[in-house]
Amino acid sequence: MDITVRHAEPADAAALRRLFEARSVVTGTLQLPFPRSSLWQGRLQHAPEGLYQLVACAEGEVVGSLTLQTSPTRPRIRHVGSIGMAVRDDWQGKGVGTELMRAVLDLAENWPNLTRVELEVYADNAAGIVLYEKLGFEREGTHLRYAFRDGEYVDAYSMARVKD
DSSP: OOOEEEEOOGGGHHHHHHHTTSHHHHHHSSOOSSOOHHHHHHHHHSOOTTEEEEEEEETTEEEEEEEEEEOTTOGGGTTEEEEEEEEOGGGTTTTHHHHHHHHHHHHHHHSSOOSEEEEEEETTOHHHHHHHHHTTOEEEEEEEEEEEETTEEEEEEEEEEEOO
């Protein structure tokens, strides 16, 4: 499978909206259902300083998304990046998440010199947890009742990869 990772562009807004409409993406992230097109246009056109938005493309389509949020104007935590990722339903289990994570870790560690990359993952997202652990992330704690999803509260793990 040929998967290409690149920076997201404003022209990707419609594809990202479709990605984030998928049931598994809505339940696996903090996004709400029924995203507006203008939401994605705005996110891509007016990204704040320190936000890197990547997309994974395969067969000419956007099949995954990953954001890396840094804090370049906050001196005490400018070494930290937080990530969030989504993969289209029909592309899960095909290496998209792995390619996005490898690209963002290379970016984080070799360019803005981040020494800590962190994320939250729902405790029932077994595939995500396996991927993150495979790439050196460790569980740091559990957020009880972290998010409201499908009519109930769910827990999430805080995970991080810390580079010496």
